[in-house]
Amino acid sequence: MRRIRRLVHLVLFCPFSKGLQGRLPGIKVKYLLVVWLGIFVGSWVAYMHYSSYSELCRGHVCRMIICDQYKKGIISGSTCKDLCEERGLLFQHCLSSSPSQQVYRGLWRDREVIIKCGIGEALRADSHPDSVPRRDVVLFDKPTRGTSMDEFKEMLLNFLKSKLGDQPSLPALVSRIITMADVNHDKKVSLAEAKSIWALLQLNEFLLMFSLHEKEHTAKLLGHCGDLYVTEKIPHTSLYGVDVPPFLQSLLPSLAHQLIHQWFAPAWPRRAKIAIGLLEFVEEIFHGTYGSFYICESSLRNVGYNDKYDFKMVNLRKVATEMTIRGFLKGRHCEQNGDCTYGQDCTATCDKLLKQCKSDMVQPNLAKVCGLLQDYLLYGAPLELKEELQKQLRTCMTLSGLASQMEVHHSLVLNNLKTLLWKKISNTKYS
Secondary structure (H helix, E strand, C coil), X not given: CHHHHHHHHHHHHHHHXXXXXXXXXXXXXXXXXXXXXXXXXXXXXXXXXXXXXXXXXXXXXXXXHHHHHHXXXXXXXXXXXXXXXXXXXXXXXXXXXXXXXXXXEEEECCEEEEEXXXXXXXXXXXXXXXXXXXXXXXXCCCCCCCCCHHHHHHHHHHHHHHHHCCCCCHHHHHHHHHHHHCCCCCCCCXXXXXXXXXXXHCCHHHHHHHHCCCCCCECCEEEEECCEEEEECCXXXXXXXXXXXXXXHCCCCHHHHHHHHHHHCCCHHHHHHHHHHHHHHHHHCCCECCECEEECCCCHHHEEECCCCXXXXXXXXXXXXXXXXXXXXXXXXCCCHHHHEECCCEEEEEECCCCXXXXXXXXXXXXXXXXXXXXHHHCCCCHHHHHHHHHHHHHHHCCCCCHHHCHHHHHHHHHHHHHHHHHXXXXXXXC
């Protein structure tokens, strides 16, 4: 105890002792106080960050729940055996930002992957986070025993219509879902296989990933078990190649953020290639094969790129279908446009006479993306291009209203911007 008291005394009071001041006359007590306070604040921030780790990162709970249902024969999937029997699917670094949405970097058959698992339903079903709740009751409840194959297909078709709209392409999508559900490739779908694929389709990100499977700008789906799914790893999860950790963002001034981004950003021609990919993604989700989609959080943390500098959408949870947003806005009371906001920035207009939200978006996807690309593309841009690039980006950011009502103008602005960037990098090593 004496040694501990002496150590505490040295840590707290030694910086202010006269002996130290005598040896270092140039150092004032107030500067030492600032340093000591800095160390204290830094330690507190680190403690708060890591103390939340056990709250956010519950991969063991996710594995326990999924494997319990798998062993009972309630669910199925292409990764179940590796996850629950052979330990071939390993959880590694935790990336979760919410306790109910578990996200991990992992390893599957010697390949780096991303593992995603939602445990919100399970935790609501049982207050003890380490116990095994009856998740089959709250999530894996459909379809029921006795459902025929034709009934299941009809069930899937009606569900997709409610989420994506009555698109002529939906029957083909149903066929793809059935193929994916048939894990053992026996040309049949068992009850466990049907329950698993149905639970997955309730997840917005999975539904969008599946709907946009033909597009090269979304992560590839590699496998699933129940409602746990595995995707390819996207190496760079920010347009700038690196992002400031959330627990430091509030502590650093905006200028420090800007300097960090500029320091780690790829070379300008590579940024131009990534930007072209992002613009192509906007084009793909505008009146696409399975309807229209809206980006409802235009953030650097939701977009990234691979090692070849091809754009990849990192987080599809922030993208919504047109039907989802229309359902949210229908009959919604409002006083101003801000009351008609889905997600972070999918804002519609408010009819101030009727006090109800309309379905017209204030800002289309393209305008949001151009706002995201402005600093990204103008920093370090070639001098002969900078003025025209700035002009086109400014025009793009002023777009407003439903894109469907200004389709020609929307396409013209998008194509002009893509052409300007592509001319500069075509026939070079960056293309």
